Amino acid sequence: MTLLDSTLGRRGLVAAGLLASPLAQSQPANAVNFIGWSAAVDQVRAQITAFQAATGIAVNYENFPFAQYRTALVTRLVANAPIDVSWISDAWLPEFAEAGWLADISDVPALMRYNAEAAQYCTQSMVYNGKQYGLSYYGDHMSFMVNTDMLARAGITTPPTTWEEVVEQSLRMKAQGIAEFPLLLSLAADTWLIEFVSALTFSFGGRFVDDAGASVMADPARGAVRAARFLREAIHTHRILSPGAVETGEINGLRAFGSGAHAFAIVPTYRIRALNDPAQSSAAGKIRLALMPKGGPNGTHDTCGWIRFYGMTPGAKADRARRERTLRFMEFFGGRDTSGNYSMQKLLLTDMGLPSCALPLAQDPDVVRFWDRWAGGGAVVAQQAGLARKKDTISPWFGEWVETSNQAWQTVCLGRAEPEAAMRAAGTKWTELRRAFR
Amino acid sequence: MRLGYDERSAALLVAPVLGVLLVVAAFPIVYSFWVSLHDIVLTRPLRRPFVGFDNYLRIFDDARFWTAVSRTTVYTLVCVVATTLLAVLVALLLNEVFPGQRLLSALLLVPWATPSVVNGLMWKWIYDPTYGLLNGLLVQVGLLERYRVWLSDPDITLLLIANAAIWKQMPLAALLMIVTMKAIPEDLYRAARVDGANVWQRFVHVTLPALRPGLMLVLVYETMISIRHFDLFLIMTQGGPGDASLTLSWLIYVETFRSLRFGTGAAMSYILAITTFALSWAVIRFLGKRI
Incomplete structure (x- = not known):
């Protein structure tokens, strides 16, 4: 019998912490x-x-x-x-x-x-x-939100329906001095990042893994690579997305979007209340939902739920x-x-x-x-909810894999890795963990 | 061998402390080594195979580990060298007598007295891309055209964190240097002056050799602290952006408390502990011979 097999074992690792737990101390x-x-x-x-x-x-x-x-x-x-x-x-x-x-x-x-x-x-x-x-x-999904006031100031009457239009409209706003970075994405390596990049990947018609659970994230035709390339170009080529996105967490992104400095954002739907609440947001009353833009040749309005x-x-x-x-x-x-x-x-x-x-x-x-x-x-919310898909990477090894995935997406955003190479690294880790689990 | 009354009394008095040390220090050290020999993943409670040194081999085979080693080396070198140099300069200044010297000495201790978390938050705000003091200052004096996203630049992230660490650690190092300087006999300087030594020569031939004990203490302490730094990374960058500030301490945290791989986490901790010990030993051995 090893020491780990004894009652101490893994329980001993955490027992000390539990002594302080209110549940352990007082239990009516x-x-x-x-x-x-x-x-x-x-x-x-x-x-x-x-x-x-x-x-x-x-x-x-x-x-x-x-x-x-x-x-x-x-x-x-x-x-x-x-x-x-x-x-x-x-x-x-x-x-x-x-x-x-x-x-x-x-x-x-x-x-x-x-x-x-x-x-x-x-x-x-x-x-x-x-x-x-x-x-x-509760159940929610990532929504594409627009600041209608900024769109109106730029003479744009219809919100973008594709990511190409997002780029085009953003560049127009930049040229008119309406916003330095019209697009806002919260890409800090925290628990939200996978939801954001999954929404983006789904909108590019892509997925991370196939129905059998094998990694397809490095396949250039399956959307994840296209989504990664879009991010890199948005930051480094078009400059419509701040390089600071990689250190912007979801809550800070929410505050930035609420300040009225950005025209487009991907935000969890439940934040719409705070964004349109005058007590919490300078852009209150101006934020509206639109369907997730489509990206690339196989684009869809799908999002991550x-x-x-x-x-x-x-x-x-x-x-x-x-x-x-x-x-x-x-x-x-x-x-x-x-x-x-x-x-x-x-x-x-x-x-x-x-x-x-x-x-x-x-x-x-x-x-x-x-x-x-x-x-x-509630029409757009209902329509988008119908197009919400759960993350295809949910698996017993998700918690471990997501660390590598977050790093891969950030490396692309920093311009430090080609989208293909970064997605390949994430895919390799996926395959390794999947194999180890069997 | 029979123990005398004194020996028995001493053993009895020391026994409680020894018992406490065994429980709080020796046992965790031995137990964590035992953990490092198992493939323990908390989310897979039904399996915990003994893998011997496989965890260590897997770590050495992991590209992330070597990235972390490289980042930790750069960070430690920058912190230790800059802290030591600045500490010597500040100590030289404060060793002189001038108006306000006492006030300056007291102010010097403020960064050291600042809690690490507060220090991290403060510097994070200073570097902030929208309302940060650094951007405001540089734009106002005309050195920067527009606000810059400092911590998102992977080329300088590590240096910016090191700057925050140096700001906090330098005062203690300077204090140790001042104490060492005060112990240098004034006769040595007088003799050097009689021999015609100028300021630089007095520094190189009198001050510097006499500073070695303090220098050794500072180098060992700063190396041990910097190589294991964690709090600033947690608060300022969380190892990012990308892997720009992925140091060994951060990697251990991710492996243990996010991936919940206690086996490899413990093995990495052992590698870090042994490295820290070896470096400290090398510094002591190298400088100790010259004291």
Whole structure:
């Protein structure tokens, strides 16, 4: 028996950290232990209060910043911390499912019935190897947004429908002194980068891997290389995109776009509320959605979509009482509450702008009013949501591969590598990790 | 051999400290080495094979590792050389008596007293492409036509981070130098003056040889600190843009806490620790002989 096989082993690696965990220290009996990242905290607390009032079940709620969330959650799961339910990103589903940290809910009719009322790509994003592992928290996609005021000043009446038109209109704006860098993309090597470059790649008609899971990202005809070349030319040839994009994180990009200094941007759809809110944005009322421009000969209006969901741990599922409490929690938060309303989903949309996977909400008068007020109508959002595709790179090795991928895209943006070479490096890493996983 | 009363008392008194050291220092060192011999990936909890030194071999075969070695070497050299030179110059200045010398000595300690995270944030703001002090200053004095995106330029990223590190580390080094200088007997300078030595000759033949103990301390300390620097990279660039600031410490962080590969992360940590130890030993051995 090795030292690692002993009870110390890997659990010992993280046990010290867990001693400080509120979940480990104070656990009211009969409570649901829920972990999320530090987003929509007020809304979650409000819903927890409503849940406790409706069911009498207490909730221990703990949250971490998103940037550290995966590591924090993994260390707790490895150490068998008493977690019942947590927020999970679709990108982590395969590795978490393979590790045995998520419980399959396919045998829970009370939760599975919500699939009939959910957008198809949302449900698909929670399925791995034919089993469903959760109920949605929210589902969103990357949107192409335009500053209508700047377009009007440049005499442009129709937003661009292709990336070639984006370049042409940007150059016009540059020549007229309207904006130094009309296009804004947040390309910092953080957790958002893969969503941005996936959206761009899909719009160039491309993909990273084929249906069998083999890398095609280095294939010049499959879009990723074309998208990478577009970025490099936007920065170095046309100079319509700032070289500082490589150090612009999503939140800073949002602020920059809200300042009114840029005409075009790719932004998560839920940010439309903040961008058109006069209290948060100088460009309020001027930001509108357009379909993702097509790029190259095989271009599409497709974009990258993602979902976050409530996942139950196998430990919670195995214990009858915990399972009962957790399922009620998941339904109350990810489905309908005890009054039969999608209260959490609606709260997240109207308060935060987070789009819901629940289709019935689209007809809700408050939701219709929300999109009318903040986006000038919900037609484009609905059309773009229908063209959203989940990241094709989601796999058990995604977490490791994405580090190499981020570096490859940044190297292209810096002009330090040819798009083909950078994508080849990312592809080689993909193949190596895929092979190692078998 | 029977221990006497004194020896037994001493052993008893030392035992608690020794026990604590074993738990907090010796055990983690041995355990992390054991971890480095396994292929441990946290997201694959059902497998943890013993791989011997395969992790080390895999690291040496990884292009990223050699990029990190190269970046770490450049960064360490710049930091150590610049910090030491500046520290000697500042120490020479503050060793003189002039009005405001005490105030200047006190002000010198401000960067050193600044927490590392604050230092990183401060310099990140100074370099900011939209509201940064550096851009504002250079544009106002006419040295720059328009605001520049400093940290996104891979040619200078490492130097900009090194600048932030030097700003923080130099005061302590200067302080050590001043203390060493104060210990130089005034008689040596008087004798040199009698022999007709000018300022430069007095510096080269009296001050510099006497500075060796302090110099050795500064070189060892700065090398150990710079080679393992992490906080500035986390705050300012996260190893980017691209791999422009991919140092060994950052690579270890990525491997261990992002990729969650504890086996290779531990192996890289061992390589870094051994390198740091070897460099320190070399400096001590090289300069120690001349003291």
